[in-house]
Amino acid sequence: MDVGKIFFSTLRQSRISSYGSRLRGSLGVNFVKNCAAQHSRAEEAVVGREKIQLSRPSVVKWKRPPFMKCLFVNKYDVELCAFPEILTKEQLAEVEDSVKSINLLYAEKVNSHEIDETQTIPDSILQDLRELGLFGRMIPTKYGGLDLTHTACTRINEVLGLDWSLYASITAHEFMATQMLLLYGSEEQKQKYLPLLASGKKIAAFCCSEFKSGNDLLSISTTADNVPEGFRLSGTKSWVTNAENADLFIVFAKMQGHMDPKSREISVLVVERDSEGIEVVPLEKTCLRGCKTGVVTFKEVLVPSGNIIGTLGRGYEMYLKVMENFRFMLNSFTFGTLKLLLDSVTEHVIHTERLGKSLADVQLVRTKLTKISSVIYAMESVSYFTAAICDSTENPDIALEMAAMKVFNSENTLYCLRELMDVVGSSSFTKRLQLERLYRDAQGLAMFDGSNDIARLYIGLSGCKFVGSQKAQEVLKFRNRFFFPTDHFKDIIRRMRIKMNRARFEHDIAGHVHPSLVIPANNLESRLQRFELAVEEVLSDHGAKVVETQIEPKKLANAAIEFYVQAAVLARISRSYCIGLKNTTHEMLLASIFCHDSDLRIVLELNDILVGMAKNSEGPALLLSEQVIDTKGYFPEHPLRHNY
Structure with missing residues (x-):
């Protein structure tokens, strides 16, 4: 059977209520219009272009310690073993009705292939999204937004994100630029701008990156000089999303007299598009082509003093806070598309024969599809787990959780697409199936707010800093063992017990999840004990100078990310099994596979740290890097070269 026909016609009918568009744009699926026509008139009435109205759940918010930071000191919040439930049955029904509205809108109007080819999102689509209120998903209702919870927003984003260029444009508008005003703007600024931004009448762009500094905000060269009328803004910003159609620019700049490259004295200004001296040049990209990206140059632009956001010189701190929500929203939607792709590729496998038998009977193909399913399951679990923590925690400290989810979901989106393309074969490289476009877009999403290695360093070093603040005396002792012989002897015994798996489980994670999950829960707690040893080893070797290292903090971050995702998976499957959801027996197997x-990935990272760089491959690689740098690249002689 032709691969294209399978992709165009065999997506499962059982999910139409959840994903009505069936990736019409992403996979060229045209049968959705026929599906939509089969809906009853009563169902069609639900999907008018009226603004989405959802009742906000009255969730009791608890004071909780930061989950991921506490992992670095071997503390585990067992209360989160019970997956937090945010939406009631009635509220979930309201959300699903909104999902249907967006489904049919995408089925009728969104063609991702055309958006990619023309590099333009039609104005009619943007207008429909404005009418639905989707430019202000989490903006409070008093400013014209929908005021959604993180959980409800994530559910809607599964469908809103079926076109990744369109989703990236809206998300950059709301969760980067608009979020800065919402969190730090004065009440006057909020009243002036937020209603216009929430309604989509004005589009905002976030201007922080520069060609020479990249995402290193401390190295920017844009300046804002004091003048009698306010500030004179000069500089060039690169990779500005929504640059061409933005009405407002949120600009980061160093104030006059603060040109030190390491200075943190950065401020944030609101600059209106009609200000004199603004020049926008579009950038050509290979990914997210429908998302308008450009270079914005400010040539002595006059900015009123009332357009400063927040406190002067606090721009760096404000940037870090805004990036938390943006990382969450930009990386908690792709699993919706991946589930649909897995459906269609599975249909392709069932109807494709090789060597006289169906591909569905080939063990390697079956295993590959199962592994993909387990990864999508983990991505979905950690997204809703993180959303639930945000919704149920008072003033949550979730910076590391957001960074961890960004790394895990973005990289595993690429993994799933790569594996699905491998299953489909060479046809996946044709534009007809759109898989190559999705892979290009996934690369763009992974790099959108900086490289994943930077996020890993942030996780690892922040975790080490937290350990230093919580266990300063312990760190002092294991860095100066000679002066604390008794404590050193006790520590040797403790380490031996942990390495021999004889240490007592203090958290009893297995006792807080379903009994069927005893093995993965005990493995998790055992690895947490070894993780604590690894953290101590790193701090013992480097102390305060750990901030100057990168390899070991990165490995700590990799392990911490796996711990966090496992926690989400165990909490989800335990809840599913206890309340008797459909297919929970197989879901249990899926969670166990992940x-x-x-666990294998965690063991590899921790072993590398505990044996030390001198014994693993990192030490020789670091030494050899000097030769690569000195010779400016590849240095071995060609294998055909003679020495005589």
Whole structure:
């Protein structure tokens, strides 16, 4: 059977209520219009272009310690073993009605292939999204937004994100630029701008990156000089999303007299598009082509003093806070598309024969599809787990959780697409199936707010800093063992017990999840004990100078990310099994597969740290890097060269 026909016609009918568009744009699926026509008139009435109205749940918010930071000191919040429930049955029904509205809108109007080819999102689509209120998903209602919870927003984003260029444009508008005004703007600024931004009448762009500084905000060269009328803004910003159609620019600049490259004295200004001296040049990209990206140059632009956001010189702190929500929203939607792709590729496998038998009977193909399913399951679990923590925690400290989810979901989106393309074969490289476009877009999403290695360093070093603040005396002792012989002897015994798996489980994670999950839960707690040893080893070797290292903090971050995702998976499957959801027996196996694979990755990272760089491959690689730098690249002689 022709691969294209399978992709165009065999997506499962059982999910139409959840994903009505069936990736019409992403996979060229045209049958959705026929599906939509089959809906009853009563159902069609639900999907008018009226603004989405959802009742906000009255969730009791608890004071909780930061989950991921506490992992670095071997503390585990067992209360989160019970997956937090945010939406009631009635509220979930309201959300699903909104999902149907967006489904049919995408089925009728969104063609991702055309958006990619023309590099333009039609104005009619943007207008429909404005009418639905989707430019202000989490903006309070008093400013004209929908005021959604993180959980409800994530559910809607599964469908809103079926076109990744369109989703990236809206998300950059709301969760970067608009979020800065919402969190730090004065009440006067909020009243002036937020209603216009929430309604989509004005589009905002976030201007922080520069060609020479990249995402290193401390190295920017844009300046804002004091003048009698306010500030004179000069500089060039690169990779500005929504640059061409933005009405407002949120600009980061160093104030007059603060040109030190390491200075943190950065401020944030609101600059209106009609100000004199603004020049926008579009950038050509290979990914997210429908998302308008450009270079914005400010040539002595006059900015009123009332357009400063927040406190002067606090721009760096404000940037870090805004990036938390943006990382969450930009990386908690792709699993919706991946589930649909898995459906269609599975249909392709069932109807494709090789060597006289169906591909569905080939063990390697079956295993590959199962592994993909387990990864999508983990991505979905950690997204809703993180959303639930945000919704149920008072003033949550979730910076590391957001960074961890960004790394895990973005990289595993690429993994799933790569594996699905491998299953489909060479046809996946044709534009007809759109898989190559999705892979290009996934690369763009992974790099959108900086490289994943930077996010890993942030996680690892922040975790080490937290350990230093919580266990300063312990760190002092294991860095100066000679002066604390008794404590050193006790520590030797403790380490031996942990390495021999004889240490007592203090958290009893297995006792807080379903009994069927005893093995993965005990493995998780055992690895947490070894993780604590690894953290101590790193701090013992480097102390305060750990901030100057990168390899070991990165490995700590990799392990911490796996711990966090496993925690989400165990909490979800425990809830599913206890309340008797459909297919929970197989879901249990799926969760166990992921936890097993994740455990192997954790063991590898921790072993590398505990044996030390002198014994693993990192030490020689670091030494050899000097030769690569000195010779400016590849240095071995060609294998055909003679020495005589």
